């Protein structure tokens with residue numbers, strides 16, 4: 001038996017939407033983009049949704065809103081994808097890497113606080129695995145220090161902090177529709193903000209630095225160059241695919257959550273015997289089942305389990321090489337032992353397959369294999 005790590009969901013409406021899109025003239029912010037924006041406006045009231053070709057570009061729009069000047073600092077976790085750090089550098093800022101909490105792998109509020117200086121402008125909170133960061137503590141910290149808080153909710157489509165959708169809590173939020181995410185159109189992203197000034201600035205950035213969004217909405221009769229910008233609108237064919245994915249949001253999220261609960265139940269013996277820790281999901285977090293992972297006691301054991309699972313046809317993966325130990329992190333002056341929790345997470349975290357193509361018996365089989373191998377490797 002072969003179990004792949006990713007498998008995208010194919011909603012029923014997909015082909016019909018694509019066909020209808022192809023018979024249109026593929027206008028920017030056309031029929032399917034309007035449909036997507038309407039769906040989003042009801043899912044996320046007051047969030048000014050702007051669809052982009054990637055979460056990375058949505059993060060670039062967020063950093064542009066901050067108006068960073070030479071050396072302004074933005075704090076973000078080292079256990080992360082390079083997107084937010086790239087966006088900070090490209091918009092003229094300096095990324096300041098901080099550590100994570102070993103229970104959720106999310107940003108350590110205490111460590112972030114310790115890295116605030118007179119130059120700090122913002123904090124980026126990544127909701128790892130679709131599990132919410134401690135938002136109240138982060139809002140309190142950023143509020144007190146006068147900093148902007150940005151949610152990198154790349155993995156968090158369909159996940160919540162208490163009753164609030166992730167990506168809509170802080171001043172700005174970004175979501176990804178990359179092929180590895182719960183909803184996908186191949187490459188795609190979303191920028192969200194409740195602040196009208198940021199919404200205007202980001203909408204200009206997205207359409208060549210112009211106020212063309214107001215023109216498309218019929219609010220003005222010609223559009224003009226307003227500020228330095230780029231071209232970061234999601235194309236209409238991708239919007240058609242994504243519109244069909246959004247219709248399956250509840251179905252996808254429900255199935256992924258079921259699989260996550262099944263893993264948590266079946267893998268309990270590993271935790272009881274002190275072999276591996278299961279995912280920890282705080283009471284305030286309602287996950288979207290984006291990732292399922294275990295944390296092993298030591299790196300050697302984690303690697304042996306991964307190799308054995310691979311031999312049995314089960315694709316299991318570690319995750320990020322922490323930014324601070326990467327070649328670019330070294331260039332920024334970090335040392336391997338600067339951020340110990342991020343390093344430990346990189347060495348001992350193992351992700352198991354999770355997607356809507358898995359049956360309950362697939363999950364049970366993966367759990368049996370994982371438990372058998374882990375016991376041998378203890």
Ligand SMILES: *Cc1c(COP(=O)(O)O)cnc(C)c1O
Nearest residue numbers: 054055056081083154176177178
């Ligand atoms: C996937 C991911 C990104 C990148 O998203 P793209 O849409 O590929 O640009 C950024 N940050 C995190 C935390 C991610 O998981």
